[in-house]
Amino acid sequence: MSYKVKICLDAGHVGSKYNQSPVVKSYYESAMVWSLHLKLKAALEARGFEVITTRATIDTSMGVYDRGAASKGCDVFLSLHSNACGTESVDYPVIYRAHDNLNGADTIALKIAKKIGELMGTKQAGRRATRKNSSGGEYYGVLRGARAVGTPLYLLIEHSFHTNTAAAKWLSEDANLEKLAQTEAELLADYCGVTASTEGKTAIMGEARATAQQMALFSRSKNGSPKLTACSLEELAELFLEEGKAEGVRGDVAFSQSLHETGYFKFGGIVQPGQNNYGGIGALNGNRAGQAASFPDPRIGVRAQIQHLKAYASTEALVKECVDPRFSLVARGAAPYVEWLGAADNPSGKGWAVPGKGYGGKVVSLLGQILAQEVPQPPQMPEAGDGVPQWQKDALDKLVGAGVITAPDYWRSRLSDGVTVGEVMAIVASTIQES
Template sequence: MTTIEKKLIKYNFSTGNDPKYIVVHDTGNPGKGADADAHYRYFNGGNRNASAHYFVDDHSIIQTVEDANASWHCGDGKGQYGITNYNSIGIEICINSDGDYNKAVQNAIELVKFLMKKHNIPLDKVVRHYDASRKNCPGTMSSNNWEKWNWFKSQLKEEAAPAAGLYRVRKSWDDAKSQVGAYKVLENAKAECDKNPGYSVFDEKGNKVYPLPFSAPEQPGETQPEQQLTLIMGKTEATVAQMVSYALKSNANPLLPNCTIEELAQVFIEEAEVEGVRADVAWAQALKETGYFKYGGIVLPEQNNYSGIGALNNNSKGEAAVFESPRIGARAQIQHLKAYASTEALKQPCVDPRFHLVKRGSAKYVEWLGYEDNPNGTGWAWPGKGYGYSIVGILKGILQEPKESKEATDTGNVPQWQKDAFKKLVEKKIINSPEFWEGRLGETITIGEVMGILANTL
C-alpha cells in the first residue's frame, strides 16, 4: 500500500468523530495538476466549507484530517440516510487529467481496506457519497447503474484464493503459454504486470484481479469534443424549486440580507431569460463563489455580489463590486457571463463594471471559464484550473433535484404556540427562508440547523 502522508489542514473540520462508515467520493476536478497535494493546499488555504479525511491520487495518499475528527464531506445529506460527518471517514479520489486514474482507484482500494481493518468497519458500511446525500458522487463510477462502483466494492472482499494459491500474470486466463510469472503476494504480481503491457493478473479461479476491468473516465480537457461541453447561452433547464432545494441542502440559512433565496432564484431566472443566458449555470456559479451563500471570503453578503465581481486575489474583505439590489447584482453576473459566452449586444443597460475588460465570446462553454482550461488564453477565474468543471458538477446536482417543491408536511398536529413562534421568527428576520421551513414544522431538525437559526439572532 502507498504510504500515507499526514498533512493536516488548519481549517474545514470539526472535533469529534466515531467512524462507522467509509464514504468514497471523487474530486470532480479533472484539471491538470489537481492531485492530492493540490487539494491539500486548497483546503488548507482558508474557509472552504468542505474537506475530506484523505485525498488519493496515482502516486500518493494524503491525510488532511485526523480520523478522530470530522471532515466536512457528506453534510449535504443532513444525516437523513444515517451517514454524517461525525460517524464517517471521507476519501476523495483525484481525477486530474494528467494522472493515472486507474492507479488512483487502486490506491483508494488499498486505503479503504486499511481503514476497514483499523476501525473494524464492515463492507456494507463502505458507501458512496450518493448513499449519504443522493449526490451523484463518485461521478466517475456512476455510469451503467454504478457498474464501476460495484466492481470497486468487489475488490474489498476477502481474497477467495487459498493461502497456497498463486496470482498468475498472463495475457488472458486461457493463454497459459503467455504467463510471465506466478506469485503468492498480489502486490508482486501487480508489479510484474505493470512491466508487461497487455498483461493482467488472475487468481486461482481465473478471475481477473488487476488492472481495473474498466478504462479511466474520459477526462475533460483541451481535446474534449466541444459537443460534450456545457453552453452558457441557452434555455434554462432547472426550475426555481431545484435551484433553491440544492442550495439549501448545503446551507439551510443563506446569508441573504436583502431577499429570500426563493426571491433571488426567481430573479436569476428572469434576468437570465432577458439576455439568453442559462440561469441555472449562473446560479451554480453563484453557489460556488459564495460558498452556498455562506460567504466568508472577500465579498460581504450585503454587497449583493453573487459572483465575486471585482474581488481580486489580493483584495481585502469588502473590496469588491457593490450593487444596489439583489436584482442588479444578478444582472451584473449574467451580463459578465454573456460577455464571455457571446458577442451579441446586451439587451439592458450595462451594470457590470468589468464588462469592458472581457474578450467577447472567448468562453462560450462553462468548462472554459477557468483561465488554464480555456484554449483562447483567457477566463473568468485565474489561474482557474478546474473552475468551470466544478460549476458543471454543481449544475448536475441542481438538475437532480425534484422539479417541484415538496408538498408541505401536514402541520395540523403542530401546536398553535409553535406556529405563532414561527411567524414571529419570520417577522424578526431570524428565519429568512420561511418557504423552506414552514413545511417542516412537524419534522425534527439537526443540531446544525438549530445553530444556524440561532446564529441569525446574534
Template sequence: MRKIKICLDAGHSGSKYNQSPVVKSYYESAMAWALHLKLEKKLEARGFEVFTTRPTIDAEVDVYARGKLAKGCDLFLSLHSNACGTESVDYPVVYRAYDNQNSANELALGFARMIGQRMGTKQAGRSATRKNSTGGEYYGVMRGARAAGVPLYLLVEHSFHTNTAAAKWLLEDRNLELLAEAEADTLAAYFKQTAAPVPEEERTTIMDAAQTTAQQMALYCRRRNAAPKLTSCSVEELAGMFLEEGAAEGVRGDIAWAQSLHETGFFKFGGIVQPGQNNFAGIGALNGNGKGQAASFPDPRTGVRAQIQHLKAYASTEPLAKACVDPRFSLVARGSAPYVEWLGAADNPGRTGWAVPGKGYGACVLDILAEVMAQEVPEPPAEEKDKPKYPAYQTEGLERLTEAGIIDSPEVWKARFGDTVTVGQMFGILGKLLARAESPAD
C-alpha cells in the first residue's frame, strides 16, 4: 500500500512569538513547534511519510514558501493557536479550502471537534474558510499549498490562547502528547493508514529481565522533569520498586517504567489520574472519566505492583507470584499482548490491548525505553590511591591518646573511624583523660 504523505508546519518561527496576554509563559510558536515534533513521531509510527517545513524552531521560511514545500503530499497541516479580544472564547477552528476542494470540510470539521473534546473547550470545534481581497485563500501557507497542487490543506487553530484555561492546557507537555496521539489517530482513521507490522524477531517481549538500572531510570526521568509530582517517595525509590516488583513477576520493570513516563507525562500528571492516587499507568482511567476517576492505591509500591500485574496479565498466562492487587486483572484476555508493540489495541492482531484505540502506543513506550537505556550515568570521581580516607587530625589524635595511655586498643578504634561513638564511650574516654590530668607527673 502506498504511504500517505503529510507535510507538517509549525506555525511561526522563534520560541517566543505570540505570547498569551493571560498566561505569560505561553507562546504560540513554542507550543506549535513542540506539538508538531510529537505529531511527526506518532504519524510515522502509524505508517505515514512525514515532511516538515522548517529544520529548527528559529528557521525563518516565508509562509507561501512553506505551503509550496508540501508539493507531492496528500495533506498539508499548519499548527497554531488563535487569539481574540474576549477571554470567554474557547473553541478549536480548522480552516479548509474555501471551495471545499476534495470535500475538505469532512476532515476539517471532524478534526476540530476531536480537538475540542480532547481539550475540553467551552465551545465545540468548528471548521471555517477565509478569503483574501482577490477571492483566494487568505492565509499564505494555504495559498502556497494550493498552488503546489496539494489536495487537502488545513490550518488548525488549537482554541484561543487568549483564554486562560486553553493556554494553560496547551502549556502542559503531557497534554500535547495526548493531543498528538488523538490527531494521529484521527488522520489514520481518515486515510485508513496502517503501519507495516513489526517482524516477530524484532518485537520486544514484556516477560524478560530488565536491561537498565534504577539510576538510569531516575536520571532520565529527572532530565525530562526536574520536579516529579510524587507524594510518598522519591523518583529514585520508585525506580527501584519497578525493578523489584518486575523481577518478582518476571516482567521487565524498565518497560513498565517507560510506560509510566508515557502515561503520566514524566510524573507531571495533569489528566484524569492525580499524583496522590499512586496510579502510574492510568489503570481504570477510561475515556470520558473526570479527574480522580481511576484506580487508587494506598502507597507507591502497591501502585507499581498493580501495574506490573496488569502487564503480566496481557503478556503471559502464568499465575501471579504475589497476591493480586490489580483491580482490573480479571478483565484482561490473558496472554493477548506478549509484546510491547501489541499493547495498543489498534496494533494488536486480536484488537485488544492496554490502550484503546492506542495506535502507536507501544512504539511511544519503546521510544522512551530506548532513551532510558541510552542514559549515561556519571562516574564518581576516582579517589587518589594514597589519599587518606580520614583527615590527618583524627589519626594524629588517636596516636596521641594511645601514647598517653588513654586508648589501649588503637587498631580497634581505627577500624571504627566511620562509626558513631556512643555517649558511654565518650564519657569513658573523657574520664580517662581527667584521671590522667589529676595523676602526679612521672
C-alpha cells in the first residue's frame, strides 16, 4: 500500500465577517480563507494528497494553538491568511516558516510566496519571514502548536495585504482563489514528490471499444427523438468512430461526452441543434443561446470535438487540418484521462470543463453504460443436418456398414426429411437374402 502525504489545512479565522478590509468593504479575511482552504483541499486531493482541515464549519471556534496541534501525524501544516498594515501601498505576499529553518522550510516558503506575488500581480515580490516570541519559540500560536506535535513542515501564508485595494479586490474573485489553490497545490506536489495516481483511469487516446450500434441504441433508450438536423443517430455514431480513429482518439469516449453535453441530443442550452456542435465548444458560462462554435455539417462538428479532445489528451500533431477554433487555447497534454477533463479534478488544474468537479466521472459513467448496452442478435439459420438426433446418425452409419444403405450421402442429406412407404420397403427388402 503506497504512502500518502498528509496535509492539515487551517482557514485562519472564525466566522464569515472577521477582519474587514478598510479599503474594499465587501472583503473579509475570514470568508476569503475559508473559501480558499476548501478549494486548496480539492486541488491537493486531486493530486493524491490526504487532506484534513482544522475546523468543520466556518463558525467552529477553536484556539490557535489547538489548530496547529490538530496537524499531529501530518507531514505539512498550512494556515491561510491575508495580511494588514497601516500603509495602503504595501502588497507583498509573505510566508512565515520555522524560525530555525526546520527541515529546509525556507526553500518551499520562498517559492510559494514568489509565485503568489506573480499570480496576483503584486508590485512587491513575495518573501518569507520568521517571528519568535519572548521565549525564543514560534510567535504564532498555530505554528507553535504544529511544532509541538512534530509536524515536519509548517507554514503561515499571508496572501498579500487586504489593506491594499488591488489585492483585496483580486482576492474577492472566486476564480482567482481557484488559481491560487491550483498553484499552491502544484508547488506542494512538486516539493513533496507527489504524483497523482493514474490507476483505473480511462485514457482518451486509443481504440474505441463500443460499436456504433451500441452507442445509438443507448442514446435512443434515453431520448427517442434526438434533435439532430442533418444526420441520423446511427450516422452520427459512425462519424464519431471514423473521426476518432483518424486522430487516435476513442470515438466512444467522445460520443459519451456528447451525451453529457447535449443531454442525449435534447440540447436546450447555449448550443442549438443546427450548430452541429456536440461538445459544447465555445459555450462559455454566461453566453446566450447560440453563442458558441458552429460547424457546417455533422462530420466537421465531430472532427472539431475529436481534435479538442486530442489537444487535451496528447501532444501529438493533428492528422487532419484543424477545424477546432479553440485548439490553440488548450494546454496540450494536460488531460490524458477522461477523469481529468474537469479542471477541479485535474492535477494541473486545467480541463475541458471549469471548474468541472465530477465532469469526467459523468462521462465515464455514460461510457460504461454504452459498453453494457446489449445489441439484438438476428436469428441464426440452422446448418444442414442440425437438429438431427445423434441416434439417427448412428443408425445410418450402422446400416451403411451392414451394406443395407448403399448411397450414404443421399440418405445423410435426408435424415431430417420424411420418407415414403416405398422407400422403407426398399430398404427392408435389401436386407432379405434370396435362397
